[in-house]
Amino acid sequence: xxxxxxxxxxxxxxxxxxxxxxxxxxxxxxxxxxxxxxxxxxxxxxxxxxxxxxxxxxxxxxxxxxxxxxxxxxxxxxxxxxxxxxxxxxxxxxxxxxxxxxxxxxxxxxxxxxxxxxxxxxxxxxxxxxxxxxxxxxxxxxxxxxxxxxxxxxxxxxxxxxxxxxxxxxxxxxxxxxxxxxxxxxxxxxxxxxxxxxxxxxxxxxxxxxxxxxxxxxxxxxxxxxxxxxxxxxxxxxxxxxxxxxxxxx
Numbered sequence: 001x002x003x004x005x006x007x008x009x010x011x012x013x014x015x016x017x018x019x020x021x022x023x024x025x026x027x028x029x030x031x032x033x034x035x036x037x038x039x040x041x042x043x044x045x046x047x048x049x050x051x052x053x054x055x056x057x058x059x060x061x062x063x064x065x066x067x068x069x070x071x072x073x074x075x076x077x078x079x080x081x082x083x084x085x086x087x088x089x090x091x092x093x094x095x096x097x098x099x100x101x102x103x104x105x106x107x108x109x110x111x112x113x114x115x116x117x118x119x120x121x122x123x124x125x126x127x128x129x130x131x132x133x134x135x136x137x138x139x140x141x142x143x144x145x146x147x148x149x150x151x152x153x154x155x156x157x158x159x160x161x162x163x164x165x166x167x168x169x170x171x172x173x174x175x176x177x178x179x180x181x182x183x184x185x186x187x188x189x190x191x192x193x194x195x196x197x198x199x200x201x202x203x204x205x206x207x208x209x210x211x212x213x214x215x216x217x218x219x220x221x222x223x224x225x226x227x228x229x230x231x232x233x234x235x236x237x238x239x240x241x242x243x244x245x246x247x248x249x250x
Contacts, residue, residue, distance in 0.1 A: 119162020171232025
């Protein structure tokens, strides 16, 4: 099937992981794809949190290919697992700049061009960490919670334009961002414990998130708008258990 035949798409964070897998899948489904990243391996270099660069990316893609149908705002950074006390305002500012301002810029500049051709799809990468605590650092989690609200707000503000705006909330996926966790588990002989907190008892693959992005990019999701699609093996179906100190014993 060529579910994206004739469509023009932009994918950020395209050099590796989810972005790379999505570029390959979209192209296999017939789309013309402009892959953007600061790392090697993308079609163009772009800082997803820089307004001028995102504006140029969108304009050049549309000018070169005559239209823009899809923008997958996937670029992001983790910021590690430092606690609130261990992070600075500068740490938060950079994480929010890439993870939340990046999707905002994608929507701001892509939506008018997508609306011009009668509609299309904007997809933003959020995270299960944006749904509740326990799946990421504080700044990362806050940024992804912001993405979920952003797509809801954008979908409402774009009412009648034909532009759908949705988020994907991946669970534990093996990417460059999570590689240290995977490497540590394998080095210690605990690879079988990766993903043990979700009912499927495994981590996910970038291609599994790419397939969710394909669904949201295609006409198969023509009545899906302003929502967050969770792809996490069932992790978010329950709250994690946290062991706490009994303060009476101190």
